[in-house]
Amino acid sequence: MAAIMLWKTFVEPFVCPYCGAKSDKKEDHLQELHADLECADCHEHFFAINSFEEHRQELCIHRSIPCGLPDCMNSIKWYEMKAHYLTDQHQHILLIIILKYMSPRSQRSQIQNHCEFMKQEYHDLRNSIDVTFSVYEILLNNMAHLQVEKQEIKTNFERNFSKIDELKKCNNENEEAVKKLSETQNNMQIQVEDIKRMREESRILTLDDDSTTTLPFNYSNTPSFSIQSLKFKTSQYGYTLGFRACSTIELQQKYLSLFLTLYNGDYSNLLPYPFLYTIYIALWDQSNQQKHIVYVLKPNPNSTAFIRPTTEKNDEFGIMKFCPLEYLTDSKSIYVKDQVFFIRVFVDFLNTGQNPFQSKDNIEDNVELMSETTTMMTD
Template identity: 25%
Template sequence: MDNMHVLYCIMSIPVFYYRLTLRVMASALAGPSSMDVDHAQYQSISSTSFMTDDFNERPKFINAARLKKLYGCAICNDVVVQPHQTPCGNRVCKKCIEEKFGSLSVIKCPLPHDDMDEEELKEEQCQQEGLVRDAVVPDPGSQRFLLREKCFCENQEYGCCENPPWKKLKEHQAICVFVPDRCPNQGCYKLFAKKDLQRHTAECEFGIVKCNFCQQSFKRKDMEEHLGECDYADSECTLCGTKFEKRKQLIVHQKTNPECLRTAGKCYFFEYCHFESDNLNELKAHLKSKTSKHLEAIAVRVHELENVSTKSKDMYTNDVKKAVNSKVKPLEKVTAEIAMKVKKLTDKVAQSETSGEHLVNAMRTVSHSSQQIETVQSKVSVIERQIKDSGLDRVTVIDSHSQNIRRHTDSIGELDKRVKNVELGSHDGVLVWKINDYKRRKSDAVRGRQMSIYSHPFYTSRHGYKMCCRAYLNGDGLGRAKCLSLFFVLMRGEYDELLHFPFKQRVTFSLLCPSNPSLSKHETFLPDPDSSSFRRPQTEMNIASGCPQFALHADVESSNFLINDCIYVRVRVEPGVVQREKLQ
């Protein structure tokens, strides 16, 4: 080889590549076998030093800005990872340069050459012949320097202040006590450092805790509300200060104790003392201070009543008895006529349940009979008032007829209910329920007067399952005070022996929007075959099952759904083949 040519090659190679060039030249002079051995050793050294997966991810360096200037990748402009050198003097990440090459072995050099003039660029091999993959070699010196640089722990945001060098970063993170972990309580999705997780779990609002009084389990965030309703919790009357061991005792106390039932207003003896006040405490103080005067008023009133009673007894004459008897006989006749009409009505209703032809006539007959009963009851009331004014005891005959009238009234009411069920009930598995007086009924539910209401029954077919819908307007369970709760109730039917149990047909609840059906809300569920709610009913109704959080009150009471103080609920039971197969 010409000496001048070798010298020119050496001068054109960057200084940092000078030593490697000398080694290659020495290997060439030593012969092919020596060069192959040395090349294998070089590849071995580079692969074991840093070409592993342990350092293929860029950490957060403390001095990242400085390192970008000294050891920046010419492609991604960040600190190099698994650094490599190119013949043109650029430092690049292994991943970045491999992405540029792809499946090619030679590409046009994509790296910047801002520090070279045009003549130098012409002399660069990468500009003339392209960048060869084999010419890009590892840079172990840069890697060794970076491995000594300190980094932030990945758990820094969770409180870790350690700054290990890059080469020991994975060892530290394997034992770091600030490794984040998710709270195991259902509903809580927060992350905490491992050392803080136990403390959080002990305080988490979604943690399950037991009530100390009734031993039932609740989420910690719901416990305060439960203690306000728990029937076994210690309670204190806010009106009189009396303490009770169980809340049930407090409720009975507040409903029966006169002191707690008393409200502000007029004194009980206003007719005598003319005292009234809007302040309850003032009224109690008055009753306490004027006890003697009130007792005197009671004594005077008792004496007056004794005189009235004595005079009333003296007025007990035969003429009054004759007058009473003359009015009782027509009542007996009317009662007998009503009994005959009730019997006829029963027969008509029985026919209406199978054919439906006499439904309208039965309803008219029920209405007419009800009017007659009201007329009779008004006559009885007049007679009772006359007897009371005369100071007589209630006549036994009138009592007997009154009982008969009440019995017939109950019978007609039951028949009216059966006729109504025949009229409103459907046999296609679809219930459309119009809930009237929504605001009043919800107010009753909020005050605890009537927590839930039931729809009229409906059926999957003429001889199918008997069902109804139960609604909690103020919500129940998880939806209490927030949602409208809807539940499906399986009822005892006349043809249950012909049907398959447990009940397995899909049920869909809907809150209808009359103005825009596309805005209607729907919720579907499949019955749980292991639940007692869907087995053959042994009582009038099974336990209700459904959706305690069906719809928020804000949505239900919007103009889309609440119209003229009414809402419309639809329950659809999808038809099944199980029932039909058994009947066949």
């Protein structure tokens, strides 16, 4: 029962088929906006008041309209108007009006009025003609100027159009030239990079007066890396050597390992071999605390790494586990500054046995001697 009452309460609103409007009361909406109006003469039905009034006043052939003739007060059906004009009553009234205007006094007065009216109309017409002719002359002059401008514009357009073709041709040629220049520039850039790389690779350091050199290594703090150093000579006519620094892993522990390479130089045939000079290698402390990590390398005369080179270079000599890799990766590392760490090298040609890289700590604890377990690496 409650559902029935609720359905009655929320009944769907009426949607008007004429205007699409929604209304709760269909009869009121149709009566107010779409009244069922019937023409009393032709009995045609209308739902819009505007349409109904237009039909009654202008369209219905059964509508009654006045005759229009003075003294004829009849209202005639529109479709009967022609027949009304031929009736005796209409003809009689028309004749009386004609006779009234045909009287001499009335005719003279009407003629004079017509003459004055025609004079005024003639005067106005002359003025209008004069104004029209003056405007026409101005328009003719303007048209002549426009014709000249049109011809100039056409000439300029044709000239510019031909120039556009030339410009397009030049533009295409310029694009091809720019493309070639771009390719040439790219090739030159590649060549410059190659030259820089070759120059950097061919750059060779020389030990200073203290038989020491410093090798920089650019380090980007990556977990795995292998960085080749610059080559260095022991003297102008001496041995040529180089180092490679890389990360290694042993038993899940990461280390910094160094690999020494002996190169075939211009004067290798004049130098004594095997290379037997002691080399001191230090990972340099950049905090001025003198906490350098030093390795003393005493070459083994039986190692192929130190014999006279017969090819471009000998096998690498590996200094495995030079130091834990965390010495470099630590954010507070004293060995890395501005993403660069340094390896200093001293060659003891005089066999003094003295470590030139003395530090505040007991350096003997950091020095390691080469043993049979030292790994030999190849390229």
